[in-house]
Amino acid sequence: MENQLFIHNTLTRTKEIFEAINPPFAGMYVCGPTVYGDPHLGHARPAITFDLVFRYLLHLGYKVRYVRNITDVGHLVADLDEGEDKIAVKARVEQLEPMEVAQYYADRYFIYMDALNVKRPSIEPRASGHMIEQILMVQKILDEGYAYEVNGSVYFDVEKYSKSYNYGKLSGRILEDLLANTRTLEGQDEKHNAADFALWKKAQPEHIMRWPSPWGDGFPGWHLECSAMSTKYLGDYFDIHGGGMDLLFPHHESEIAQCQAAIGHESVKYWLHNNMITINGQKMGKSLGNFITLDQFFTGTHASLQQAYSPMTIRFFILQAHYRSTLDFSNEALQAADKGLKKLLAGYETLGKLMPSPLAPLPEGEGRIADLQRSCYDAMNDDFNSPMVIASLFEGVRIINSAADKKEDLSSPELTGLKTIFDTFLFEILGIKEEKGGDNHEVVDGLMQLVLAIRQKSRETKDWGTSDQIRDALQKLKITVKDGKDGSAWNIE
RNA sequence: GGUUUCGUGGCCGAGUGGCUAGGCAGCGGUCUGCAAAACCGUGUACAGCGGUUCGACUCCGCUCGAAACCUCCA
Numbered sequence A: 001m002e003n004q005l006f007i008h009n010t011l012t013r014t015k016e017i018f019e020a021i022n023p024p025f026a027g028m029y030v031c032g033p034t035v036y037g038d039p040h041l042g043h044a045r046p047a048i049t050f051d052l053v054f055r056y057l058l059h060l061g062y063k064v065r066y067v068r069n070i071t072d073v074g075h076l077v078a079d080l081d082e083g084e085d086k087i088a089v090k091a092r093v094e095q096l097e098p099m100e101v102a103q104y105y106a107d108r109y110f111i112y113m114d115a116l117n118v119k120r121p122s123i124e125p126r127a128s129g130h131m132i133e134q135i136l137m138v139q140k141i142l143d144e145g146y147a148y149e150v151n152g153s154v155y156f157d158v159e160k161y162s163k164s165y166n167y168g169k170l171s172g173r174i175l176e177d178l179l180a181n182t183r184t185l186e187g188q189d190e191k192h193n194a195a196d197f198a199l200w201k202k203a204q205p206e207h208i209m210r211w212p213s214p215w216g217d218g219f220p221g222w223h224l225e226c227s228a229m230s231t232k233y234l235g236d237y238f239d240i241h242g243g244g245m246d247l248l249f250p251h252h253e254s255e256i257a258q259c260q261a262a263i264g265h266e267s268v269k270y271w272l273h274n275n276m277i278t279i280n281g282q283k284m285g286k287s288l289g290n291f292i293t294l295d296q297f298f299t300g301t302h303a304s305l306q307q308a309y310s311p312m313t314i315r316f317f318i319l320q321a322h323y324r325s326t327l328d329f330s331n332e333a334l335q336a337a338d339k340g341l342k343k344l345l346a347g348y349e350t351l352g353k354l355m356p357s358p359l360a361p362l363p364e365g366e367g368r369i370a371d372l373q374r375s376c377y378d379a380m381n382d383d384f385n386s387p388m389v390i391a392s393l394f395e396g397v398r399i400i401n402s403a404a405d406k407k408e409d410l411s412s413p414e415l416t417g418l419k420t421i422f423d424t425f426l427f428e429i430l431g432i433k434e435e436k437g438g439d440n441h442e443v444v445d446g447l448m449q450l451v452l453a454i455r456q457k458s459r460e461t462k463d464w465g466t467s468d469q470i471r472d473a474l475q476k477l478k479i480t481v482k483d484g485k486d487g488s489a490w491n492i493e
Numbered sequence B: 001g002g003u004u005u006c007g008u009g010g011c012c013g014a015g016u017g018g019c020u021a022g023g024c025a026g027c028g029g030u031c032u033g034c035a036a037a038a039c040c041g042u043g044u045a046c047a048g049c050g051g052u053u054c055g056a057c058u059c060c061g062c063u064c065g066a067a068a069c070c071u072c073c074a
Helices: A040-060 A085-095 A100-116 A127-143 A158-164 A176-182 A224-234 A245-263 A295-300 A311-319 A331-353 A367-381 A384-405 A413-427 A441-458 A464-476
Strands: A005-011 A014-017 A023-030 A063-068 A147-150 A153-156 A197-202 A218-220 A237-243 A267-272 A277-279 A327-329 A479-485 A485-493
Touching: A005 A147, A005 A267, A023 A040, A023 A224, A040 A063, A040 A100, A040 A237, A040 A267, A040 A277, A040 A311, A063 A224, A063 A277, A085 A100, A085 A413, A100 A295, A127 A147, A127 A224, A127 A245, A127 A485, A147 A158, A153 A245, A153 A267, A158 A176, A158 A245, A158 A311, A197 A245, A197 A367, A224 A237, A224 A245, A237 A245, A245 A267, A295 A311, A311 A327, A311 A331, A327 A331, A331 A384, A331 A413, A367 A384, A367 A413, A384 A413, A441 A464, A441 A485
Parallel strands: A023 A063, A023 A237, A237 A267, A277 A327
Antiparallel strands: A005 A014, A147 A153, A153 A197, A197 A218, A479 A485
């Protein structure tokens, strides 16, 4: 199948055809979490977005090396003035070794990403494990003359860099504005210019996370790890770099500058950014009280949640929006997603029970099923348009259900085609999986068959009292009985 | 104040210079002992005001509104 994949490159603000630098290999780097707190909704969106990209590239036959870092060197806390790093603060509060904090929350992150059926990346490097690479990169930038050292800290010289290159090309910022908008600070600032950023920061005596370097004990600047680790594992020039839009500036802008300065050219061909999530139209933030962790979603233990939402509901909901749109969470919207997903999965189950009609099979590549498959590929090729893929899958469900109602006929190749579409797009690419409760299927199955057989007998004698009693009792156990022409079906909610 | 994304029917959310996205909810019908599910039908939606055009929700400008980042800091 000819697939021309177009992806939106933030650098050019246009959709560009995806051409791998070294086919069949494709390299992708995505900014991962800083592990100092429980994973929340804000972590789910980029993870799922780039999981979709990963899965689709794999499906197209690329040998993908997907690198997503774990930031276990804390960056400074925004709402504290002391300049302590996030992980160190957490460590002090919880009376733990900083690495204990990082390990604990990294493990938590993996658990919840697994629940969301996010594939593990090929490599998950940690910043703390790449100090040497980072120090070497700082040294290289110093050697090239784009950085300066002050009192054991090293800063990137944005003004000098801007004489040769365009700092701001990714985020649309203009250096003059950055400088003009900046007030002069009191003497304590070591930076030559407000736009400069730290490559290496000297550790104050009380700072716990520290490493020796040519400039004394300190820790790396927060843009540096991504530059160092992406180029270490993916090479000087790789295909895709992804992350949230919140990272556009200054993080990714600075990564571009660091690589340009250290390597002599840019390291990324396509920049991809997912949009943010709001809750009831408001930004998600700790101060607003609408900061919901994934655990709270899965268990329903948050004041603003009317019920628990399963991992697949969250995943499906995120995929129902295009990754570059803002996405608004609300109970109503999540419940709609929950029902929609169940409808899709029920349709797939129905498909497995359909018998082919003896209609003459259509030639390969023709007919509505082939059209459906084509529209799924077209949607994915158009910058990973998962909402349109989902719309096509619902069209498939409509056809399946019509056939089950004996209102339409499906030939054997059409049935196979539908199954291929669902297996490929719903499960393989969108990464949805069935969430059947319990693993004692055989016992439950047997019991249900027995119960339904007894109920069928009562129905045959028009003993509706018994029949309804059984159905109501099962409903209380969250088991729904559906009476059809060919007997009764059941499913667990 | 700046940069960037947006503003679509009751809710969520695609898309397009002229041709029904889709889901959820609602309404009417079919089926059913009842119910559920399913199927069929059903919505003069594109923030506001100008402009370009034979024609704009889609392009341009302005206004209003939302979000992210920056404006203090790494």
